[in-house]
Amino acid sequence: MHTYPSPACEKCPAAPANIRRLGLGTGHWDYVVALAGNPNVGKSTVFNLLTGLRQHTGNWPGKTVVRAEGAFDLEGKRYKIVDLPGTYSLLGTTPDEEVAREFLLFGRPNVTLVVADATCLERNLTLLLQILQITGRVVLCLNLMDEARTRGLSIDTRGLARELGIPVVATAARRGQGLDELLAAIGSVATNPLNGTPRPPDIMPPELRDAVEQLTQRIRETYPRVENPAWVALRLLEGDPRTAKALEQGEFENADASTPTGQPA
Numbered sequence: 001m002h003t004y005p006s007p008a009c010e011k012c013p014a015a016p017a018n019i020r021r022l023g024l025g026t027g028h029w030d031y032v033v034a035l036a037g038n039p040n041v042g043k044s045t046v047f048n049l050l051t052g053l054r055q056h057t058g059n060w061p062g063k064t065v066v067r068a069e070g071a072f073d074l075e076g077k078r079y080k081i082v083d084l085p086g087t088y089s090l091l092g093t094t095p096d097e098e099v100a101r102e103f104l105l106f107g108r109p110n111v112t113l114v115v116a117d118a119t120c121l122e123r124n125l126t127l128l129l130q131i132l133q134i135t136g137r138v139v140l141c142l143n144l145m146d147e148a149r150t151r152g153l154s155i156d157t158r159g160l161a162r163e164l165g166i167p168v169v170a171t172a173a174r175r176g177q178g179l180d181e182l183l184a185a186i187g188s189v190a191t192n193p194l195n196g197t198p199r200p201p202d203i204m205p206p207e208l209r210d211a212v213e214q215l216t217q218r219i220r221e222t223y224p225r226v227e228n229p230a231w232v233a234l235r236l237l238e239g240d241p242r243t244a245k246a247l248e249q250g251e252f253e254n255a256d257a258s259t260p261t262g263q264p265a
Contacts, residue, residue, distance in 0.1 A: 035047055
């Protein structure tokens, strides 16, 4: 096993004592972390800060979309971090949106770390709420907090965490600020996945809610191992053929972060 720092680490802030940056060392892992967020929110900076790399990229299987992976060791456990393409939504059909959506659905990461721009948080919440429909194992990283403060913005991170039911951590990744708290949140969600109850706001129109609830119940009864039946129900009602095929073929029930979907490309 090779560990890094490599030359890529020269500009990385110093790592806390409880983390060991492993660079590309993803041959074995205990947990998988998906890194999600809108474009230009500092996702790559967070990735490099945790792994000690400048992004090492390849392509997702069957796609031209760039794939970046790295690893770190936190308190003796190895974490593989997969940087998903930057996207504003999971509902579209662009290659970036498809890659992000399918990894979250079928890769079943142990933690999804959503990086948001604290200077324009409202724009970033759309993606977060969609991700919370798929998985509750989420940590929200409010990045660029230094810029937000410069603009006179103040965010009640504790209040936001209470409202969403997930850990919310303020960071300024370029300066290494907030890394200890971010690592603690990642470790807590990875090792205690049932702790907490995400509470995304219900933004569904009432006329759609009844249909989704009825179909969700049928999915639970017919496919009891599906982790996100409400998301599946909504996609089926939208007529999404990919979701229908995945349900029929058992992909939702058989998905796992240790399957080929979650393996390095």
